[in-house]
Amino acid sequence: MSQNTVVIINNNGMGQADTPLTHKLAKAFFNMLDLGEKLPTAIGFYAEGVRLTVSESPVLEELKSLEEKGVQLIVCTTCLNHFNVFNDLQVGTAAGMKEIVDAQWNSDKVITL
Numbered sequence: 001m002s003q004n005t006v007v008i009i010n011n012n013g014m015g016q017a018d019t020p021l022t023h024k025l026a027k028a029f030f031n032m033l034d035l036g037e038k039l040p041t042a043i044g045f046y047a048e049g050v051r052l053t054v055s056e057s058p059v060l061e062e063l064k065s066l067e068e069k070g071v072q073l074i075v076c077t078t079c080l081n082h083f084n085v086f087n088d089l090q091v092g093t094a095a096g097m098k099e100i101v102d103a104q105w106n107s108d109k110v111i112t113l
Helices: 019-035 047-053 060-068 077-082 097-105
Strands: 005-009 042-045 072-076 093-095 109-112
Touching: 005 047, 005 097, 019 060, 042 047, 042 097, 047 060, 047 072, 047 077, 060 072, 072 077, 072 097, 077 093, 093 097
Parallel strands: 005 042, 005 109, 042 072, 072 093
Antiparallel strands: none
């Protein structure tokens, strides 16, 4: 049975460590998702997590590949505007919190990293 899974990213990387390590972990995570047989339905980015979707992100290649495979990337517009990076968005769709919440409600499982 296939599950409808949504992953939530709310940090600029994975875990609580220095930025180079959190970026390295995020790159490995997205790469493993990309290479795996199971993909999430969507990935929601909010708070500092939106920084992974803009110019200079170390994971743009992996996120673009996931998006090409049909993973919906939902990026919080409020957060992009707050960090003044809206015009730097490189991957995903800028959307409101409603779209992130809707994706969560429509999923079988939500994983927050």
